[in-house]
Amino acid sequence: MTWDWNYVADVLPALLDGLRITVIATLLGSLVALVLGLVFAVLMRGPAPVRVVVRALVEFVRSTPLLVQVFFLFFVLPQFGVTLGALVVGVIALGLHYAAYNSEVYRAGIEAVPRGQWEAATALSLPRSRVWTGVVLPQAIPRVLPALGNNVISMFKETPLLIGIGVLDIVGQAREAGNTTFRYVEVYTIAGLLFLVLSYPAALLVRRLERRVVGT
Amino acid sequence: MIVFEGVEKRFGDNVVLSDLDFTVASGEHVTLIGPSGSGKTTILRLLMCLEAVSDGVIRVGGRPLSHMEKGGRLVPADEKHSREVRKHIGMVFQQFNLFPNMTVRGNLVEAPTRVLGLSRDEADARAVELLDLVGLAEKIDEHPSRLSGGQQQRVAIARALAMRPDVLLLDEVTSALDPELVAGVLKLLREIGETTDITILCVTHEMGFARDFSHRVMMFDGGRIVEDAPPEELFTAPREPRTQEFLRAVLGR
Numbered sequence: 001m002t003w004d005w006n007y008v009a010d011v012l013p014a015l016l017d018g019l020r021i022t023v024i025a026t027l028l029g030s031l032v033a034l035v036l037g038l039v040f041a042v043l044m045r046g047p048a049p050v051r052v053v054v055r056a057l058v059e060f061v062r063s064t065p066l067l068v069q070v071f072f073l074f075f076v077l078p079q080f081g082v083t084l085g086a087l088v089v090g091v092i093a094l095g096l097h098y099a100a101y102n103s104e105v106y107r108a109g110i111e112a113v114p115r116g117q118w119e120a121a122t123a124l125s126l127p128r129s130r131v132w133t134g135v136v137l138p139q140a141i142p143r144v145l146p147a148l149g150n151n152v153i154s155m156f157k158e159t160p161l162l163i164g165i166g167v168l169d170i171v172g173q174a175r176e177a178g179n180t181t182f183r184y185v186e187v188y189t190i191a192g193l194l195f196l197v198l199s200y201p202a203a204l205l206v207r208r209l210e211r212r213v214v215g216t
Numbered sequence: 217m218i219v220f221e222g223v224e225k226r227f228g229d230n231v232v233l234s235d236l237d238f239t240v241a242s243g244e245h246v247t248l249i250g251p252s253g254s255g256k257t258t259i260l261r262l263l264m265c266l267e268a269v270s271d272g273v274i275r276v277g278g279r280p281l282s283h284m285e286k287g288g289r290l291v292p293a294d295e296k297h298s299r300e301v302r303k304h305i306g307m308v309f310q311q312f313n314l315f316p317n318m319t320v321r322g323n324l325v326e327a328p329t330r331v332l333g334l335s336r337d338e339a340d341a342r343a344v345e346l347l348d349l350v351g352l353a354e355k356i357d358e359h360p361s362r363l364s365g366g367q368q369q370r371v372a373i374a375r376a377l378a379m380r381p382d383v384l385l386l387d388e389v390t391s392a393l394d395p396e397l398v399a400g401v402l403k404l405l406r407e408i409g410e411t412t413d414i415t416i417l418c419v420t421h422e423m424g425f426a427r428d429f430s431h432r433v434m435m436f437d438g439g440r441i442v443e444d445a446p447p448e449e450l451f452t453a454p455r456e457p458r459t460q461e462f463l464r465a466v467l468g469r
Contacts, residue, residue: 120313120372123264124327124379125303128295134326138317 008186011177015187018173019194025090025169026156032095033155034148037102041110042132044103054103061100067161069093074165090162098155105147109140143213149206153199170194217242217415218263218383223272223282225258225439232258233439236272240432242382243413247426247447250436251462256419260385263417264307265298276301277382303331306376307385310392312368314360320347320371321356324378332379339378346374350404366397370404377408384408386418390425398422405429423467427451435459 043054061069070093074086084092113136121131160171168176174187218240225233233255240246248256261267262274262282269282273290283290284297293301314323324343328334334342347353350370352363360368369389376384386405390398402425409416409429420426426433427447435443435450435458443456454460 114311114313116309116311116313117315119264119266120307120309120315122266123302123305123307123309124375125299125331126327127299127330130330134330135315135317139315 004183004186007181007183008190011173011187012190014173014177015170015190015194018168018170018191021087021167021172022156022159022169023198025087025094025159025162025167026152028091029094029098029155029159030152032091033098033102033151036095036099038106038137040099040103041106044107045110058100058103061097062104066093066097066158067164069097070161070165086162086165086167089165090159090167094155094159094162098151101151102148105144105151106140108147109144110136112143113139146206146210146213149202149209153202153206156199156202157195217244217277218417219273219275220259221273221275223262223274224270225255225262225267226270231439233262236439236441238434238441238444240415240417242415244432245409245416245418245430246432246434247418247420247430248434248436249420249423249426249462250442254436255439256436257387260307260387260417260419263305263383263385265293265302268292277304303379304382305385306379306381306383307387308369308372308376308389310388312360312365312372312392314368314372314375316360319357319359320352320363323360323371323375327375328378342378343374346377347371349377349407350374351400364397365393366400369393369397369401373401373404373408381414383415383417386416386420388419388421390420390422402429421466423451423463435462437462 040054040058043050044058045051046054070090073084073093074089077084077089117135117139118131121135126134159167159169162169163172163175166172170191174191177187178184220236220238223233223236224231236259248259250256258267262269263276265281272282273280274282279301280290280293281298281301282293284293285291314320315326318326321340321343324346325334325336325339328339328342329336344353344356347356350373352367352370352374355363355367355371360371363371369392373389389405390401393401402422405418405425406429408414418426418430430447433445433447433450434441435454435456437458443450443454443459445455450459451463454463
């Protein structure tokens, strides 16, 4: 088995296009996951009925495989008249799945804010919304940024699951190329390297963030 | 100013306060003393609406605090009502509880702008004036973590005063301080007591302070008022054996 540089040059544009899709899916999925996770975490401190519903949703999402959720959204929703593009479904599925995990991360951060902070805010009659945005979240979120960052990296590495619904991410493109030429070494090696090139620096960044958070 | 009518507070089966009746006049300084677990702090927490009464009614300034009037009857207060009545009550905590994510200035202007609707400039002027009073004018742009415990507590007092409260609740405000910092905070409180007409309820273990600061001292034990008398009387000639015993223990005589 030899390494064919000409072949590499041929498939690289397609793989880079796949990388673009992977990055888009990760960024949009993370945006959904970061916002929705925070909403879940805040609602879990709300009145009993809301809390129970959100808790159940989070447990459900955490207890079922991401791939099942992806397939469910892609193949079952159209039967109810909701047809979405593969990438959109991917973003929603990744976003929802990681929102469930992020909500637990946020929750830990929120619980780490001392009770006295809530009480002082209450004693000053601050409106509930301002207690969250002005007092609790500014203290809770910096502490959990590293954990949230790790979840972004995890999501990045899980996007290949979306090839199951035809999203041509890095791995999707690699598979396409490999299936036409029957040369697999180059394409999967490059696919792996592309993941490494992005996720390793990202992991280093998170580690630095961790040290900063611990330092404060 | 403050009226407790048959107030009871239970946590599960544990009765913390039972059938409590007392009034505090406007401008009066009342100190609550007694062994820990006697319910003193719970009284302050009920007044601040950090806890709900299990039974009875609390009134502040003639208005029910724990309840609100609805169709001629008293029903438990909702969040909106509590917030409205609470605006006139300030509280200083044992652990200061300054907001660490804000500067000293931020801590002081937060509630006046958000709750009282003061403009940023008005709130700022008030903050400057109060920091001057507590002797920390130069710390206005510091974060609380850069201040000593005593300084933090003085900022916390300023923060409570920034709301121009009618009632100020002091919950063991010197208990978490290093001994050498206690005097400064107590001196400040005396000054506030002398120069304002704020009604002050104070839970403290500083008997010297209780004696010269309060108009009245209430001795608590087991969720009840054991003795309620002016400080000169209660400290020099306590009538109740339980008070005598408690004072002997804390004063070591």
